[in-house]
Amino acid sequence: MPFDVQTSAAAADRTQPNSRPIALWLLTVAGMVWAMVAIGGATRLTGSGLSIMEWAPLSGTLPPLSEAEWQRLYDLYRTIPQYALVNQGFGLAGFKEIFWLEWFHRLWGRLIGLAYALPLLWFWLRGRIPAGLKPRLLLLLALGGLQGAVGWFMVASGFEADRTAVSPYRLVTHLGLALVLYAALLWTGLSLLRPQPAAPHPATRSVRRQVKAAVWLLVATMLAGGFVAGIRAGFDYNTFPLMEGRWVPEGYWRLEPLWTNLTTNIPAVQFNHRLLATLATLAALGAAFAGWRRLPAGPARQACLGLAGAACLQYALGVAALLLVVPVWLGTLHQACAVLVLTAALIALHALREPRRAK
Numbered sequence: 001m002p003f004d005v006q007t008s009a010a011a012a013d014r015t016q017p018n019s020r021p022i023a024l025w026l027l028t029v030a031g032m033v034w035a036m037v038a039i040g041g042a043t044r045l046t047g048s049g050l051s052i053m054e055w056a057p058l059s060g061t062l063p064p065l066s067e068a069e070w071q072r073l074y075d076l077y078r079t080i081p082q083y084a085l086v087n088q089g090f091g092l093a094g095f096k097e098i099f100w101l102e103w104f105h106r107l108w109g110r111l112i113g114l115a116y117a118l119p120l121l122w123f124w125l126r127g128r129i130p131a132g133l134k135p136r137l138l139l140l141l142a143l144g145g146l147q148g149a150v151g152w153f154m155v156a157s158g159f160e161a162d163r164t165a166v167s168p169y170r171l172v173t174h175l176g177l178a179l180v181l182y183a184a185l186l187w188t189g190l191s192l193l194r195p196q197p198a199a200p201h202p203a204t205r206s207v208r209r210q211v212k213a214a215v216w217l218l219v220a221t222m223l224a225g226g227f228v229a230g231i232r233a234g235f236d237y238n239t240f241p242l243m244e245g246r247w248v249p250e251g252y253w254r255l256e257p258l259w260t261n262l263t264t265n266i267p268a269v270q271f272n273h274r275l276l277a278t279l280a281t282l283a284a285l286g287a288a289f290a291g292w293r294r295l296p297a298g299p300a301r302q303a304c305l306g307l308a309g310a311a312c313l314q315y316a317l318g319v320a321a322l323l324l325v326v327p328v329w330l331g332t333l334h335q336a337c338a339v340l341v342l343t344a345a346l347i348a349l350h351a352l353r354e355p356r357r358a359k
């Protein structure tokens with residue numbers, strides 16, 4: 001039988017009745033994860049992340065309700081190096097200021113868990129979930145739980161002797177897993193809304209290749225950005241495009257073993273992020289140009305243009321954050337806009353997807 005996209009799309013629609021509510025649920029949870037990434041950025045940038053030294057998934061839901069409880073948590077906080085080295089003597093009032101954001105970050109995590117698990121149970125019991133989707137939804141549930149545990153693993157690294165911040169490796173793992181979770185939710189939601197792509201234009205395949213190249217570069221830029229955030233590399237070399245008058249900063253390879261320069265050497269980490277961001281943005285512009293010239297007007301072409309627009313906006317926010325020495329609001333916006341770039345990338349890849357062969 002000849003391959004017929006329209007027929008197979010109709011077939012897919014028939015085999016997945018009522019998948020729209022499931023798609024909307026997953027997209028809502030994805031939106032909550034997006035907000036969580038922004039809240040996480042603000043938590044880090046305000047130095048709030050180490051203020052709660054306990055991992056109490058249930059009892060930690062409520063904030064301290066008595067002066068004695070506030071004092072107990074403050075006394076705990078006073079035992080860690082960050083207090084002695086950064087916040088010594090800021091008092092209970094100062095502690096309360098850094099407490100609330102971390103508490104809200106954790107509360108929002110719990111709410112995401114509920115917003116995912118309760119509808120999952122409901123759709124499952126009512127037999128609304130297509131059989132093929134069940135393993136993926138369970139995997140997403142497990143990934144969400146893992147993200148909470150990784151978050152605590154990251155926070156715990158900040159309590160070690162002589163440390164005033166968390167391990168950059170754990171921070172990048174936590175950010176990376178959040179992005180994976182977000183991407184999986186969004187992709188699954190989009191796939192339920194549009195189970196089969198429309199008949200592809202002949203140029204789709206080559207434009208898709210270009211978009212993929214841009215997306216890999218963007219992902220590498222995001223991970224490199226995690227290291228910039230993790231070692232506070234954005235608070236040095238606050239000029240653009242040169243770094244202390246040079247294209248490649250002095251001391252790029254100053255650490256041994258050499259690979260540690262990629263993750264813990266401020267000039268190298270910042271330079272790499274700039275370089276990758278520049279290559280990624282150029283690749284996104286190239287893909288948009290190809291899409292604009294070769295694809296017919298429609299969602300796929302718009303998605304390519306959207307990706308380039310999001311990458312340019314993120315690039316400009318990155319430069320501004322650097323020049324202004326990372327004010328909290330701008331650092332948070334840059335972190336949130338990374339998710340916008342990821343969203344645009346996934347929408348573009350989804351719009352350019354290869355059609356599944358009819359069985």
Ligand code: HEM
Pocket residue numbers: 041045218221222223224225226227228229232233234235240273274277278280281311312314315316317318319320321322326331332334335336338341
């Ligand atoms: C498409 C381009 C870019 C992407 C996808 C991207 C992505 C990211 C990500 C995911 C982070 C870690 C989380 C955070 O924002 O704190 C980050 C951090 C950072 N980026 Fe970018 N970035 C891009 C371009 C740039 C550019 C061009 C610059 C400056 C030249 C820049 C400067 C920074 C700085 C200073 C930080 C650390 C901010 C902080 O400490 O909170 N970024 N970036």
